[in-house]
Amino acid sequence: MNNSVSIKDIAKKFKCAPSTISRALNDHPAINIETRKTIQEYALKVGYQKNTLSLSLLNxxxxxxxxxxxxxxxxxxxxxxxxxxxxxxxxxxxxxxxxxxxxxxxxxxxxxxxxxxxxxxxxxxxxxxxxxxxxxxxxxxxxxxxxxxxxxxxxxxxxxxxxxxxDDYQGAYMATQHLIDMGCQRIAHLHGPSGISVSQQRFMGYQDCLKAHGRQVDVDLIEYVHFSAESAIEATRYLMQGTIKPDAIFGVNDEVCIAAMYVLREMGIAVPEEVAIVGFDDIPLASFGHPPLSSVSRQxxxxxxxxxxxxxxxxxxxxxxxxxxxxxxxxxxxxxxxx
Amino acid sequence: MNNSVSIKDIAKKFKCAPSTISRALNDHPAINIETRKTIQEYALKVGYQKNTLSLSLLNxxxxxxxxxxxxxxxxxxxxxxxxxxxxxxxxxxxxxxxxxxxxxxxxxxxxxxxxxxxxxxxxxxxxxxxxxxxxxxxxxxxxxxxxxxxxxxxxxxxxxxxxxxxDDYQGAYMATQHLIDMGCQRIAHLHGPSGISVSQQRFMGYQDCLKAHGRQVDVDLIEYVHFSAESAIEATRYLMQGTIKPDAIFGVNDEVCIAAMYVLREMGIAVPEEVAIVGFDDIPLASFGHPPLSSVSRQxxxxxxxxxxxxxxxxxxxxxxxxxxxxxxxxxxxxxxxx
DNA sequence: AATTTTTACGCAAACGTTTGCATTTGAGGC
DNA sequence: GCCTCAAATGCAAACGTTTGCGTAAAAATT
Incomplete structure (x- = not known):
């Protein structure tokens, strides 16, 4: 089954001790240069490969x-x-x-x-x-x-x-700040799975930025999603059909935002004119969305x-x-x- | 540095042979049930974990x-x-x-x-x-x-x-067939990196399908791209500015197609009315493109x-x-x- | 030629675990 | 009390490699 050749095998071939082979293969100084060459060539020929497992055990x-x-x-x-x-x-x-x-x-x-x-x-x-x-x-x-x-x-x-x-907090803060700068009044958030640090931090950044501008987080503007595009479909529809119509969405990642933009198109709502959107992650396809998606890049x-x-x-x-x-x-x- | 406890350590503790410990931990039948229990409890307490490396070496x-x-x-x-x-x-x-x-x-x-x-x-x-x-x-x-x-x-x-x-060949064939069925006359192909089997197979499927319908592959309708969206930008522009205006594009993967759709939007060319598009891979975001992207799913x-x-x-x-x-x-x- | 030094190699232990075989211990039967 | 048997445990080898130490032979020095 396993054809691998060991140092012992080579030692038998050369009728010498395994230690000699080991030294030859590792270019140890205390080895005859001729012997070393011969052994190395032979090792190469038979495809010897060091067994790292034994070393792992040893060291x-x-x-x-x-x-x-x-x-x-x-x-x-x-x-x-x-x-x-x-x-x-x-x-x-x-x-x-x-x-x-x-x-x-x-x-x-x-x-x-x-x-x-x-x-x-x-x-x-x-x-x-x-x-x-x-x-x-x-x-x-x-x-x-x-x-x-x-x-x-x-x-x-x-x-x-x-x-x-x-720094998810800072990233979310920046995204929210940007939306505020753009004049958005009712910034919704597609919140990631609760309990996960990433979701929490992004929510906090969003929340604190709103508060810093004297606004309160409106629970009607928060919808929970998973990190997948699919999960954002219903959430976005629900969001847009609520009593308070958002004029911006900050999504927990780009996938949910791309799905959100899809829903908005379907509903005939213009992005960014009626609803501005910012995502998170800056995935390669973000630039090629319709429209190209603003996003927080996280290196x-x-x-x-x-x-x-x-x-x-x-x-x-x-x-x-x-x-x-x-x-x-x-x-x-x-x-x-x-x- | 490494706090891991070995069978030998446990053996010393119990003043018995390592083999006894090994048998106890592996529920070997020839072991006193009391001893076994004691040893197992101790092993659990000190967080003993089998060192698989030694077994790998052995077996x-x-x-x-x-x-x-x-x-x-x-x-x-x-x-x-x-x-x-x-x-x-x-x-x-x-x-x-x-x-x-x-x-x-x-x-x-x-x-x-x-x-x-x-x-x-x-x-x-x-x-x-x-x-x-x-x-x-x-x-x-x-x-x-x-x-x-x-x-x-x-x-x-x-x-x-x-x-x-x-079966990339078949997938490409199906995609091309579908475009032909949709009445497309000048089907372009965004060809993947040459030499790679996947690119070749997809090109062959595209080619053979065209031939089966009595059409020839037009080299002006082939552009080479990498598997990334970026690489398709220039390629698509070039394609659309050529002497022969394609009325369909079959892309080597979805990323390049999403980039292509981006370029087409930019150029004011309607998808699918003026140019129909089919991609490959059926990535999750394909469904949420503008318009949603037809694609060959490859499981x-x-x-x-x-x-x-x-x-x-x-x-x-x-x-x-x-x-x-x-x-x-x-x-x-x-x-x-x-x- | 005797001594020292150098060179080149062998020996054996070590890493952690399993396992066939040997050994010990105790119990039970005669 | 002796033998047999079973149960429980110990011993040692094996996996592949490295390395400090010992040692032999060869070379260099006196």
């Missing part, structure tokens, strides 16, 4: 990390992954990907497996179930083992921890890079927990531009 | 697989990953994700690392560089080691191999599931190479509907 270091995400199909998440990979590629690490699908049970199972496989560190964006119900004992077990854990987007409750996040790729860099710096020396908060940037396009 | 089976993709930010790719995870979760596997970014060098490096980590199998969608330049020796090394390799979307050249693909998630299932069946018995070709499905929306 207590697997050069493998775990990434646990609630989902992966959104641009934001897959960009994080890409950014992470870029840094880890250079550092020799491999990444185990685990999609929890927002389930606490799955998240726990995956973390168990990662621990059993002795990953050197963990990146986690917590599942909604874990987050909502404050289920963190599986995380505690990890921390207790003094394994570096870096939270992405959604930290765990309570304890201090390393985090890489977008998704950089989140991944920073998380990876943070791990690399943590790995060596023990540092205090750090929170890296990346500044969002408001990209203004037609969907919110009023003259 | 030559790491319960880890590798997934090598050119990119991950497209819906299709991340859906494959999700489908794969669903099956592998149940089977106890972990998945190493490797994004080659279309680079042969990176792909090779990743495959080396995966082999060094003794993954039990490999899923690969080949990088454009490897594919274009027919660089396959890194793949050969894997196969030579009789490691199960399953190709996704983009197979390697030549040798027979296990594959899970969409991305199922590709991942089937690939994972194929591995599981291959793992046990040696079977002949299999190609699983999933049927695409044409989803007709407004962008191509003419009365």
């Amino acid at each position: 207590n270091c697997s050069m493998t990390l775990g990434l646990v995400l609630p989902s992966i199909t959104h641009y934001h998440e897959s960009s994080i992954l890409e950014g992470m990979e870029e840094i880890l590629l250079k550092s020799g690490y491999l990444l185990n990907i685990c999609v929890s699908n927002e389930s606490h049970t799955i998240e726990k199972e995956y973390i168990d497996r990662l621990l059993a496989n002795r990953v050197d560190g963990l990146f986690i964006s917590m599942a909604q179930e874990s987050y909502d119900q404050q289920l963190g004992e599986h995380i505690d077990r990890v921390i207790q083992r003094s394994l570096p854990v870096i939270f992405i987007d959604r930290p765990n409750h309570g304890v201090a921890s390393d985090r890489v996040v977008t 998704s790729r950089k989140i991944g890079e920073e998380a990876a860099k943070l791990f690399l710096s943590k790995k060596d020396q023990k540092l205090d927990p750090v929170t890296i908060s990346l500044d969002p940037k408001l990209i203004i396009r037609e969907s919110s531009l009023r003259s | 030559n089976c790491s319960m880890t697989l590798g997934l090598v993709l050119p990119s991950i930010t497209h819906y299709h790719e991340s859906s494959i990953l999700e489908g794969m995870e669903e099956i592998l979760l149940k089977s106890g596997y972990l998945l190493n994700i490797c994004v080659s970014n279309e680079s042969h060098t990176i792909e090779k490096e990743y495959i080396d690392r995966l082999l060094a980590n003794r993954v039990d199998g490999l899923f690969i969608s080949m990088a454009q560089e490897s594919y274009d330049q027919q660089l396959g020796e890194h793949i050969d090394r894997v196969i030579q080691r009789s490691l199960p390799v399953i190709f996704i979307d983009r197979p390697n050249h030549g040798v027979a191999s296990d594959r899970v693909v969409t 991305s998630r199922k590709i991942g599931e089937e690939a994972a299932k194929l591995f599981l069946s291959k793992k046990d018995q040696k079977l002949d190479p299999v190609t699983i070709s999933l049927d695409p499905k044409l989803i007709i929306r407004e962008s191509s509907l003419r009365s």
Whole structure:
């Protein structure tokens, strides 16, 4: 079944000790240069490949990390992954990907497996179930083992921890401010799943910005959605058929805004003239919407890079927990531009 | 640094042999039921977790697989990953994700690392560089080691191999047929990166369908793009300013079609009245475009599931190479509907 | 030629776990 | 009290690799 050739095999071939082979292959100085060459050539010929597992066992270091995400199909998440990979590629690490699908049970199972496989560190964006119900004992077990854990987007409750996040609050504040600047009076919000930090922060930014301008949050202008476009269809219809007609919508992400614009078109409501719209994430297709969608860009790729860099710096020396908060940037396009 | 407790540690605590602890933890029959209980409770208390690395070494089976993709930010790719995870979760596997970014060098490096980590199998969608330049020796090394390799979307050249693909040819044929049925006369094609199997197959389907209706492919109606929306902007403008005005566009994926629709709006060309459009992939936002985009759905998630299932069946018995070709499905929306 | 130094290699332990086989212990039957 | 048997546990090897230490042979120095 498995054809892989080991150092021992080569040692038998050359009638010498495995240690000699090991040294030859690792360019150890105390080795005859001729012998080394011969062995290296032979190793290449038979396709020898170091078995990292034995080293992981020996050095207590697997050069493998775990990434646990609630989902992966959104641009934001897959960009994080890409950014992470870029840094880890250079550092020799491999990444185990685990999609929890927002389930606490799955998240726990995956973390168990990662621990059993002795990953050197963990990146986690917590599942909604874990987050909502404050289920963190599986995380505690990890921390207790003094394994570096870096939270992405959604930290765990309570304890201090390393985090890489977008400043969602600020981003939402900027978006809302922009809508106010555009003269919008009744700014609705498509609120993300409750309980999730990202949703909460964005709502807070929205709320505080309104308050700063002497306005109150009107519950009739808040509709709850998931992060998917589909979920925003009904919500938007409901919003537009309410007693208070919104003249702007700030959506928890771009998908729901694109769906909202679809509904508004269907209803014959002009964007941005009658309803201005700002989304969040700045997905690549935002620029090509009808009209092009204003959005808060959150440097998704950089989140991944920073998380990876943070791990690399943590790995060596023990540092205090750090929170890296990346500044969002408001990209203004037609969907919110009023003259 | 690492606080993990081993079987040996527990053995010392109980002044017994490691084998006893092992048997106790694994519910081996030849163990005193009292002892077993005590040991299990203790193990739970101190947070013992099996070190899978040692088992991997022993059994030559790491319960880890590798997934090598050119990119991950497209819906299709991340859906494959999700489908794969669903099956592998149940089977106890972990998945190493490797994004080659279309680079042969990176792909090779990743495959080396995966082999060094003794993954039990490999899923690969080949990088454009490897594919274009027919660089396959890194793949050969894997196969030579009789490691199960399953190709996704983009197979390697030549040798027979296990594959899970969409029937891109058929999908493109269906899309073109549909445009012809809608009465379109000059069907343009936004052609994907040349050399890549997916692009080629879709072009072939388009071409053969035209031929089947007694039409010739007009090179003036073909523009090459990448898989990104941006790349389609110029291409579409160029297409529409040419001598032959297309009255339909079949795009290599949905992103380029959404960008194309954006350009057409900008140019004041009506979709679908003047130009009908059909895309490929049926991304979630396709339904919410303006107008909603017709598209060939390719069951991305199922590709991942089937690939994972194929591995599981291959793992046990040696079977002949299999190609699983999933049927695409044409989803007709407004962008191509003419009365 | 004797001594020291250098060079090149072997030995064995270690990482954590499982498992076939051997061994110990205690109980029961005669 | 001796034998048999079963139950419970120990021993040691194995997976692949590295590395400090020991040692032999060769080379360099006196």
